[in-house]
Amino acid sequence: MKWFDYRAPVSLEEALALLAERPGARPLAGGTDLLVQLRGGRRQTELVVDVKRIAELNALEYDAAAGLRLGAAVPCYRIYRDGAVLAHYPALAEVAGLIGGTQIQGRASIGGNLANAAPSADAIPLLIALEAKCRIARRGGAREVAVEDFCTGPGRTVLEPGELLVAIEIPPPKPESGAHYLRFIPRNEMDIAVAGAGVAVQLENGAFRRARIALASVAPTPLYAREAGQALSGRPTSPESIETASELAKAAAKPITDMRGTADYRRHLCAVLTRRALEAAIRKARGAK
Amino acid sequence: MQAKIHVRTNLNDEPVEFLCEPRQSLLECLRDILGLTGSKEGCNDGNCGACTVILDGRPVNSCLVLGAEIEGARVTTIEGIARDGRLDPLQRAFLDNAALQCGICTPGFIVAARALLDQEPEPGEDRIRLWLANNLCRCTGYDKIVRAVEQAAAQMQEAAR
Numbered sequence: 001m002k003w004f005d006y007r008a009p010v011s012l013e014e015a016l017a018l019l020a021e022r023p024g025a026r027p028l029a030g031g032t033d034l035l036v037q038l039r040g041g042r043r044q045t046e047l048v049v050d051v052k053r054i055a056e057l058n059a060l061e062y063d064a065a066a067g068l069r070l071g072a073a074v075p076c077y078r079i080y081r082d083g084a085v086l087a088h089y090p091a092l093a094e095v096a097g098l099i100g101g102t103q104i105q106g107r108a109s110i111g112g113n114l115a116n117a118a119p120s121a122d123a124i125p126l127l128i129a130l131e132a133k134c135r136i137a138r139r140g141g142a143r144e145v146a147v148e149d150f151c152t153g154p155g156r157t158v159l160e161p162g163e164l165l166v167a168i169e170i171p172p173p174k175p176e177s178g179a180h181y182l183r184f185i186p187r188n189e190m191d192i193a194v195a196g197a198g199v200a201v202q203l204e205n206g207a208f209r210r211a212r213i214a215l216a217s218v219a220p221t222p223l224y225a226r227e228a229g230q231a232l233s234g235r236p237t238s239p240e241s242i243e244t245a246s247e248l249a250k251a252a253a254k255p256i257t258d259m260r261g262t263a264d265y266r267r268h269l270c271a272v273l274t275r276r277a278l279e280a281a282i283r284k285a286r287g288a289k
Numbered sequence: 290m291q292a293k294i295h296v297r298t299n300l301n302d303e304p305v306e307f308l309c310e311p312r313q314s315l316l317e318c319l320r321d322i323l324g325l326t327g328s329k330e331g332c333n334d335g336n337c338g339a340c341t342v343i344l345d346g347r348p349v350n351s352c353l354v355l356g357a358e359i360e361g362a363r364v365t366t367i368e369g370i371a372r373d374g375r376l377d378p379l380q381r382a383f384l385d386n387a388a389l390q391c392g393i394c395t396p397g398f399i400v401a402a403r404a405l406l407d408q409e410p411e412p413g414e415d416r417i418r419l420w421l422a423n424n425l426c427r428c429t430g431y432d433k434i435v436r437a438v439e440q441a442a443a444q445m446q447e448a449a450r
Contacts, residue, residue, distance in 0.1 A: 005291040006311035006357045028355075035314070035353050036334045048311065050358060077347060101423025102401065103338055106347035107354070189422045190336070 001039045008050040012057075012137065015049055016164060020139040022047045023161035029057070029073040030107035032100065033116040056166050057111070062088060067172040072111025072165045076100075079110065089170060090284065091179035091200075095126050098183070101190045115165050117151040117221065124151065124222035125198030126181040127168065128214035129229075135167040142166075148214065148224035176209075177202040178284030182277045183216060184269050193217045194261040195269035197249065199277040201232070203285045208232040213245060213274055218253035218266050225252040228274065242278050249274040294357045300325075301369030309356035316340045318356035319366060327367035327396045331425070338424035341397040342366045348404040350423070367396035370403055378448075379403055379441040388437035390428035398424050402438045410446060414439065 009015040019025050025047040028034055037043040051057045057073035062084035070079070076096035079085055085093050092110075099108055099122055113123040114134065127147040134145045139162060147168070150157055159165065183196035196216030202209040211232040215223045228248035235241040255266035293308040300323070309318045316333075319325045319342070331337035333352045340351040343365040351366075370377045379399050382388070389395045398421065405412055405420045412420065417438050418431075426434060 001312040003290060003310070004312055006294060006355060008357070008360070028358075030353075031355070031358075032335055032350075032353050035355070038312075039333065048355070050355075052358070075347075100335070101338070102404075102420050103341055103348050103350045103423040104335060104353075106344070106349045189419065 001035075002041075002044060004038070004045050005047045006050065007047065008053050010053045012054050012164075012166065013139075015051055015054055016137055016139040016162070018047065018049050019164055020162040025049050027051045027115070027164055029109045029112040029115075030075055030104075032104050032108040033112060033118075051164070059167060060085075064172055066169075068092075068170040070110060070168045070170065072115070072167055073109050074111070075107055075109055076105035080105075088173050089130070089179070091126055091181055091198075091281075092123075092130070092170070095123050095181045095198075098122050098181070098189075111165050111168060114147065114150060114168065115157060115159065117153070117155050117157045119154055119219060119221055120193045120196070120217040121222060122181065122183060122193060122196060122216065125196055125214035125216045126179060126200075127170070127198075128222060128224050129179055129181075129198040129200035129212040130170050131200075131212065132168050132170045134165055135169060136163050137166045138163045144169075148222075151221035153220050174202045176204060176285050178281040178287075180277045180280040180284065182273045182280070184273060192260065195253075195255070195266045195273060197270065197273035197277045199229075199274065199281050201278065201281045201285055203237060203282065207234060207236050208241065209234075211245065211278070213249050213278075215249060215253055215270055215274075217260070218255040218270055220254075223252060223254070225249045225274075228252060237282050242275050245278060246271040246275040296356055296360050298359045298361065299363045301365055307356070311355070311357055313356045314352050315342065315344075315354040315356050315359055315364075316351040319351060322356075325366055325368050328400075329393050329396060331393065331397075336423075336425065337394070337397070338401060338421075339394050339397040341400045341424065343400060343404050346404070346407075348401045365400070365403075367400050370399060377403065377441075378444045379406070379438065382437040382441040382444070383434070386433045386437040386440060388430060388433040390430055394424060394426045394428075398426070398434055402441070405438070406442055406445060410449075411442060412438075 059071040079096040179200035183193035185191035250271040329339035331339035
């Protein structure tokens with residue numbers, strides 16, 4: 001790896017000052033993407049700012065009114081072992097257990113998955129479906145961005161130099177709601193999604209009250225398939241409704257052909273995964289009644 | 290440019306201090322600075338698990354940790370698995386089951402399996418296979434490795450009774 005400096009600030013103010021003064025700095029959470037990229041020359045930096053000693057980035061707090069506050073550096077293993085996450089956001093616990101393998105989950109964070117902005121990132125479609133928001137700080141200010149607006153291209157985000165993703169906030173689960181993420185990979189684990197679908201549904205009197213659907217690996221960024229989810233509002237939870245949403249998700253996909261799959265195959269997967277993820281989310285919503 | 294970083298840590302139950310460059314991985318620090326060459330470099334990008342160490346109770350790829358990050362941490366490497374000159378039950382079970390061929394992946398498998406048995410004394414076969422999915426063996430000895438972990442778990446349960 002090329003030489004870089006390393007700092008491990010213990011306060012958010014100190015970290016934001018470092019990022020403001022050294023615009024080429026990169027925050028380091030779990031390092032499972034960043035260190036690979038620095039070693040391979042795909043990214044360069046003059047300063048690595050280790051953010052794991054900062055309290056705000058390690059927060060994992062649930063409040064029935066405010067929802068979940070997930071610090072951007074919280075590693076996956078803490079997420080899937082957290083009682084509140086398991087009780088209120090089981091799909092988030094499941095997705096934290098899908099990213100990499102045991103050793104990766106000991107370091108990698110959902111915030112890092114988001115900031116790395118891979119089109120195939122497993123956590124991002126689910127976060128979009130769950131209406132998660134990014135809390136972003138800079139020296140002297142802060143802003144909030146919806147997760148579906150955070151990624152701007154492969155490896156690119158709305159973060160400006162000097163800005164830091166501090167936390168992800170997920171609203172409290174609504175009554176009769178359920179969420180699910182499904183991906184297709186040719187192996188059982190430790191692979192990158194050929195395509196993925198994250199969905200969240202809220203039911204009412206045997207019908208969809210509302211639904212949100214997002215897709216992985218079928219566009220330059222994780223893709224919010226707004227129309228596919230909106231088409232379900234007020235419709236019965238029937239195979240026909242689910243088919244309609246699945247076809248709309250397929251139509252929203254803009255995949256490319258690469259070594260993992262052809263564009264046609266990915267479009268086909270979008271429909272299948274959306275249907276199966278919706279069926280699973282409905283089961284969860286009914287179980288959670 | 291920053292000078293070398295002074296790192297204080299607990300390595301295999303001993304306090305250790307070393308100097309490293311900010312860019313050096315924990316794996317490089319272990320092998321090249323501290324002379325602990327049991328942890329292996331396979332892929333150097335987090336796929337193969339040959340460099341697995343236990344960091345504050347969690348198995349991690351030491352190639353994806355900077356040496357500077359372990360300030361104040363507790364690290365166990367393959368060199369810390371045997372105690373008082375006696376092999377760990379896992380090491381004995383790997384020998385008994387011939388759960389290795391070339392041996393490059395073995396330290397990583399043993400350290401990762403040790404971390405599993407520390408927190409789950411009775412994992413089933415599926416659990417063992419999923420837990421060890423981040424460890425690759427290209428001599429394709431997975432069945433023997435899984436059997437070795439099962440045997441070690443059973444022996445440790447027996448010894449605890």
